[in-house]
Amino acid sequence: MKVTSEKWADHRVETTYRDSVGGSVRVFYPSGKLRSYVPYLNIRRHIHHGVSSYYYESGQVRMQEDYVGGKLHGQRLTFYPDGKPRRKESYEKGVFVSGECYGPDGAPIAFFSYDVMPVYSEGAGDKDAVMQAVMENVHYPLEAMCRHVNGVVRILFVVDKNGKVQNVRPDKKTLEAEVPANLRDVYEELQKAAMFGVRHLKAFTPGKQDGEPVDVSYTVPVTFRIK
Template structure:
């Protein structure tokens, strides 16, 4: 039935198509693109000077698109990732990463943000490093290999940082931040309360760094309460600065920096 409907529609448009052939071809607009530069620590920089990576985002529409990254200064392709939703980092399609020598480093196919099928990684000389098997409603299984190609004990592809004070306790970080928080006097006087979010990075060495408050939406804080709210932000940042070290996060066995956001609650009883 669907084929018949398509055929009837094409037949009904024959005359219109014949007349349209004499018209100039329609120019397809070039999709918009956005270029950003990053240093070796993945911090965004303004220009290519001193940058280690150029990242080009091409928008398919207002939601999805693709991201291509290039090594600098060589300009060689570093990664290609398709997204169904760029804002929420929702991958959809086959993503690939490469060593600067051109050798494939990582490849996996995503569907609505989840890996489907096999996730594979390689060493720089092309030796297989891992193969993870992903199936719906099944635990991930896989196999890992050393640089010599021989099997080694399996380890997860992604391992989150572990707080050294309480390994295995997911709430320990939030609890320590809350215990280290002191209510600022100026905020008490103004009656300012609420939740302040603080972002930070656990570096490859396990140390907490790049601590900063997450700024609220524009006009979310009345001007007359701005001083008190800023005091809450400063107190929350101070509490995060007192966190102990972590065992660093790992990706494919290698230490990586991982970003966190922690909420700090201020209440007046």
């Protein structure tokens, strides 16, 4: 699950290198208070290594995670704004081992996953249901059919914390890497057709992180093939 970053009116990022590739990144709130501290084995490749800490603007720890070589290894701890424990999970080489959750009063509650993906409102609610709903509103562009252009178009979008589809856009990296220059204008028509299908998706049940609704990035591959 990939959660989209929040938009701040102002923020500061400090990157400190330990060697040519590793080091740490600190992010600060607009007020100047520390928001997060993340140590990396490799900053460019985003390989976490060590204890990552995240904070409320009050200075209270919000979450701590232990990483070894980019994988959770040890504990993930989360806290309420008043400092009471919210979650305690154990991992071994990226594999979940055990977990406990607590209510605001500190009493244990039924365990639930830290990351919960959005669920589509129709069909089985899974990725297959999303794909089927998209394809119901996709029409093969005439020019692409005439020129026998096939391909897979990857569309990026965000399911926001209210379950609505936002920020629909094509994956331009795919266009640059896989499409011959003389066919890019036709391929862009396929992208427009695919985006039309995504924009007509109905609402989702929002994704959650530690029980709180969050914006979640989503990718849908749309296949155009002439039979």
